[in-house]
Amino acid sequence: MVVAKVWKTVKPFEGTPKITDFELVEEKLADTLKPDEILIEAVFFTVDPYIRTLNLPTGLPAEQVGRIMESKARDFPKGALVLAHVGWRSHAILNVKETMNLGFKPTIVPKVPGLSPSLWLGVIGMPGVTAYLAFLERCAPKSGDVVIISAASGAVGSMVGQLARAKGCKVIGSAGSKEKCDWLLHLGFSYVFNYKTTSVEEALTQAAPEGVDIYYDNVGGEFTDAVMSHLKPNARVLICGQIADYNRTRDGVPNPFGRILFAEAQVRGFFIFNHLDEFPRVRKEIISLVQQKKLQPRETITNGFENMAQAFIDLFKGANIGKSIIKV
Amino acid sequence: MVVAKVWKTVKPFEGTPKITDFELVEEKLADTLKPDEILIEAVFFTVDPYIRTLNLPTGLPAEQVGRIMESKARDFPKGALVLAHVGWRSHAILNVKETMNLGFKPTIVPKVPGLSPSLWLGVIGMPGVTAYLAFLERCAPKSGDVVIISAASGAVGSMVGQLARAKGCKVIGSAGSKEKCDWLLHLGFSYVFNYKTTSVEEALTQAAPEGVDIYYDNVGGEFTDAVMSHLKPNARVLICGQIADYNRTRDGVPNPFGRILFAEAQVRGFFIFNHLDEFPRVRKEIISLVQQKKLQPRETITNGFENMAQAFIDLFKGANIGKSIIKV
Known part of the structure; x- marks a missing residue:
């Protein structure tokens, strides 16, 4: 029988997390695995600031690189390393077909010469993918x-x-x-x-x-x-x-x-005065929409140049409907 | 000799514009046109809220549809209508090769059956082009x-x-x-x-x-x-x-x-947990960058599962450089 060490919170965080917010407990795991389950032992964990903001029913979230100690799951052989988002626990049993915390799925960590498996939690993990997608692609x-x-x-x-x-x-x-x-x-x-x-x-x-x-x-x-x-x-x-x-x-x-x-x-x-070169192209499109009756213009017309200042003042009272125009 | 009526501000606006902020004055225009100049008489004006925020050295800005009364400019024949951004004035002389207020250039208003020339100040003008570019294209x-x-x-x-x-x-x-x-x-x-x-x-x-x-x-x-x-x-x-x-x-x-x-x-x-399906593609790219030494990962490693809570707490003190990892 495997006994897992598990970090838990004693109470919800208030302000900056303190060591007295946490306790380390033990949990007995099941003796036998069901189909598609693996037993893993943690090798590396990552801790990230976002953990502070989450209050999951499954406890504190954290991704780990774990070693598979026993397996009843195809493609997850004993001895292989796996990325698992199963929280702050030294050992865990998980079903590889089920999604874990935050929607992650168990993923085998490939062996790449020269690269520590811990990098799959950092530069090749959530922070790295974040930087790549958010900076390069957005x-x-x-x-x-x-x-x-x-x-x-x-x-x-x-x-x-x-x-x-x-x-x-x-x-x-x-x-x-x-x-x-x-x-x-x-x-x-x-x-x-x-x-x-x-x-x-x-x-x-x-x-x-x-x-x-x-x-x-x-x-x-x-x-x-x-x-x-x-x-x-x-x-x-x-x-x-x-x-x-x-x-x-x-x-x-x-x-x-x-x-x-x-x-x-x-x-x-959007600041229209930066786009004066677009006016000819867009005007053609709009004229066509107006002619097809797909756009209905409406004007509030003030007669007389001598009334222009008042028409301007009335804008701020919301007196106009549609475009405010002065007819000289 | 043509005398233009011109709206001016007596003093800068404070709060909502008031009628006492304005005065209507007269200005004599030059007797003869130089090459590329036209004399126009205003037919329609537009007033828009943005005018409130601008304090141009050339006075209050406003676009108008004006009729060309005299012309020494090619392609701007007498009698044609022209869009001109020359301010709150009943008559103006302008050089068609020079840009006007806010970067606008004099533009002939085409005759389109059924469409009032005033629409070139509204639905086919600045507000219309704004809506089209900002909404449809952005x-x-x-x-x-x-x-x-x-x-x-x-x-x-x-x-x-x-x-x-x-x-x-x-x-x-x-x-x-x-x-x-x-x-x-x-x-x-x-x-x-x-x-x-x-x-x-x-x-x-x-x-x-x-x-x-x-x-x-x-x-x-x-x-x-x-x-x-x-x-x-x-x-x-x-x-x-x-x-x-x-x-x-x-x-x-x-x-x-x-x-x-x-x-x-x-x-x-950007919220990484919405993009888990992108991880395999991006991981390949990042692995390649790390192998080519184009990305240097750095980890701050804490040893021992029993120190994980402290490593998490230390994040908020900025104790880590690069990725914070716990090695079990």
Whole structure:
């Protein structure tokens, strides 16, 4: 019989997690496996900030690389390593056909010479896939772009910075110690600052006087407030983490960026005066729609040039329906 | 000699524009035209809310349809109608080769049977082109999408609603009077509410219980605050106007959506657990990058399962560099 060691929480977290929030208990596992089940022993775990925000009925979530000790499942041989999202437990029995926490499925870790299996929890795991998908495939980086990354020495941020560097971007990173900043410079970051001693405002004024093209945000809060004033035209902002802001409200209004993150919403600004060259093309389309009666224009017409100021004032009273026009 | 009537501001606007902010003066124009110049007489003007926010050295901006009274410019014959962005003036002399206010160029208004030349200031003009480009080409509308539009009976909003309807969307509109709401229903809006008597929260709870796919925002402020809690996954939010919010700060922080608008920034959220099916494809790419030494992974390893809780706690102190891993 196998006895698993299991970390549990004694009570819900309040503020920053404390050691007294946790207890280590033992759990006896079943003696025999059913079809499609495997027994695994943990080899590596990952811990990530998102765990703080989840309160799963199955306990604390965490992904692990485990070794298969016994198997009744095809393609999951004894001795192989497997990625398993079964929580903070030293041993576990799982059915390989069932999805685990957060929708993950058990996956064999291939043997790749020179690569530690632990990397499947990091650069080749959730943080790495996050950086790749969110930065490369959603931020449209191109050579010469100025990129700023919050929490740049973390698992996601450090990979985003390297991917940006490889794309020929100018990469600005923020971290919280000299050791972290030094490492980021070693990775090829163009400009690094310690947010504990240098403000975002100071850093961007110095390192990105013309503004930033891409802001990859792992943090939120005041960092975001400051960066928003330094966006170049057509800047891309990727909201990946909001540690500083998940629960913050302003004047009682919840942080909109947290809601943008979880909805994976896309928010974009539009300023018509940047698009004057599009007018001829679009006008043709609209004329056709109006002629086909697919668009019904409506005008509120004020007669007389001498009444133009009043017509303008009336706009702010909502007096017009459709377009406000002055007929001279 | 032609004497132009010209509207001027006596002083900068404070709050909502008042009639005492304006004066109507006369200006004598030059007696003869230079090459490439035309003399025009205004026929139609448009007034738009954006005028409130601009303080041009050339005076109050406004686009007009003017009739050419005299011409020394090729392709701008006497008697033709021309779009001219020369401000609040009854007559003007302009050089057709020079750009006018906000980058506009003089453009001949074609004669199209059945279409009033004034439409070139509305549905076929700046508001219409805005709606077309911003909604159709930036919001990715598709049949069945739930769309909410603030200031839906305005020049832009009413056109967005009709374009959305033509795409098969369910269109929800907000306006400020019964007459406006009735018109929107006549245009085919699915649900209309008067924001003066019904809150956005109430309206969306009733009309979009499953949330909204597209929010086309002409207003900002509390309207936006409320809609943000009703975004569906992958929702699109188009920030077109922020009348309620251009100058608002919260806890001293300027409205980020105003800055998103003027930068035409794209902000998007990313939530990795929605993308588990992408892991196999991306893992292959990352493994290759690591093997080519284009990505340098770094791990902070804690030894011992019994130290896992402490390693998790240390995350929030920023103790790790790169990925935090527990080796059992």
